[in-house]
């Protein structure tokens with residue numbers, strides 16, 4: 206799914222208004238009706254007090270229009286205009302008049318006013334700022350936001366939590382509304398998926414407000430979120446008259462004394478994801494553990510406790526290097542020598558990345574389209590420290606461009622970057638924050654490349670399947686007990702799940718379930 210920049214949303218807005226020959230307030234009305242329907246379906250006329258805090262721009266306009274619909278359906282509302290500027294938008298004013306026509310007199314709040322009392326069982330609709338925020342809110346608005354938080358009432362934010370910019374990090378975290386739920390118009394926003402800003406969003410949902418679909422599909426974007434719909438077209442089915450040679454040979458280079466488990470996990474993952482053959486290249490101390498733990502794999506050994514040379518006579522189709530590798534001087538030299546002769550794009554993880562960070566000149570030896578899979582600390586060693594997520598993305602993009610590599614930034618919402626584009630994964634959960642899950646990912650991606658997936662597809666699809674396996678297995682084992690081996694076991698389920706159509710309960714039924 207595409208993630209649009211604020212300017213692209215404004216442009217789509219303008220295009221839709223012209224094409225459909227409607228007024229901008231008609232579009233606002235559509236947006237407000239969508240929010241109203243969402244609330245009405247869930248609240249069914251419940252007499253809960255709803256406080257609507259509306260700014261003076263179009264986000265506030267949405268709030269005013271929503272207030273009118275709520276009032277018409279008998280809801281118990283309080284409308285507060287957060288009067289932070291004299292420059293009120295045209296559609297805000299139209300909706301303010303429509304409220305007044307219905308004898309609803311909003312309470313105007315400015316720097317000198319007392320804030321309204323809010324009970325913790327009330328509902329707050331946050332329509333203070335939307336995607337138009339362009340400077341830090343005044344102190345009294347920050348105080349108001351603090352007042353909203355102190356009430357502990359449920360916060361429903363319109364479009365985005367007020368106080369978040371769409372393209373930079375706020376300097377004042379107190380100026381940002383913490384939303385329990387965000388109803389976002391037309392498409393989710395990038396900030397929902399980044400660690401610095403995602404913390405302000407409990408849950409989110411997209412409401413279709415009718416922006417022109419053709420315009421949106423023709424609009425090129427930098428950011429995309431990856432779910433089942435995006436990965437399904439990548440899937441390569443298995444044909445009847447094929448054999449193990451058809452599905453490639455994965456080579457996993459890594460392991461050192463005390464870290465042989467990493468090689469076991471990665472090697473096993475490459476087979477589990479469908480590689481026809483797999484070879485583990487490990488120091489001799491890994492021979493018996495590997496042959497025992499993964500009888501399906503072949504094992505090549507070198508040296509005793511860590512790898513001191515990388516040479517082999519096999520012809521792998523994909524190579525993953527780095528898990529449990531260690532950073533001994535001889536290992537570094539072996540890796541460097543290996544890079545001189547190797548032509549295959551690599552999957553580099555863990556100590557492979559640490560060696561690259563310590564010896565940046567080696568980066569130039571990476572074949573084009575290699576995949577680097579750093580977690581945030583490894584990324585920092587590669588690209589240096591960053592100031593906030595947007596700076597991180599900028600630096601990561603520049604790095605991926607400079608070395609023509611696919612960069613996978615692991616974490617909640619793992620981000621894959623390549624060729625100036627950014628793909629944000631939607632699977633995975635905090636249960637996966639546990640030893641060895643990254644090793645499994647390395648094996649998964651290597652195994653996909655062995656089967657002929659190009660680097661970018663292997664990265665995006667691998668990250669998706671790895672996270673999906675984590676999501677499926679966490680339902681059985683729980684967050685705390687999830688271990689990397691559990692993800693391995695669930696990889697098959699993640700494949701099968703690709704072809705399951707989600708069961709959608711009709712709204713009526715959904716309602717009954719919620720009540721029951």
Ligand SMILES: NC(=O)C1=CN([C@@H]2O[C@H](COP(=O)(O)OP(=O)(O)OC[C@H]3O[C@@H](n4cnc5c(N)ncnc54)[C@H](O)[C@@H]3O)[C@@H](O)[C@H]2O)[C@@H](O)CC1
Pocket residue numbers: 214215217218232233236260261262263264265266267289290294333334335336337338339340341342343363364365390391414416
């Ligand atoms: N195409 C869409 O997605 C639609 C968007 N709509 C709404 O329109 C919103 C955007 O509206 P606006 O562009 O009017 O902007 P906002 O309502 O987000 O911001 C309010 C206005 O205040 C000014 N401002 C920004 N930061 C300020 C600050 N710190 N202190 C004082 N004033 C400040 C800005 O210049 C802006 O015009 C969206 O978030 C959404 O809620 C809807 O009305 C329907 C259509």
Ligand SMILES: Nc1ncnc2c1ncn2[C@@H]1O[C@H](COP(=O)(O)OP(=O)(O)O)[C@@H](O)[C@H]1O
Pocket residue numbers: 555580615616617618619632633634635636637638639640641642643644645646671
């Ligand atoms: N909070 C989280 N939510 C979703 N996925 C997570 C979370 N924490 C970690 N992960 C995933 O788990 C894996 C951890 O990899 P890594 O840090 O390299 O672990 P290790 O080195 O122990 O194998 C990555 O794929 C990452 O995306």
Ligand SMILES: [K+]
Pocket residue numbers: 264331332333334335362363364365366367
């Ligand atoms: K808002």
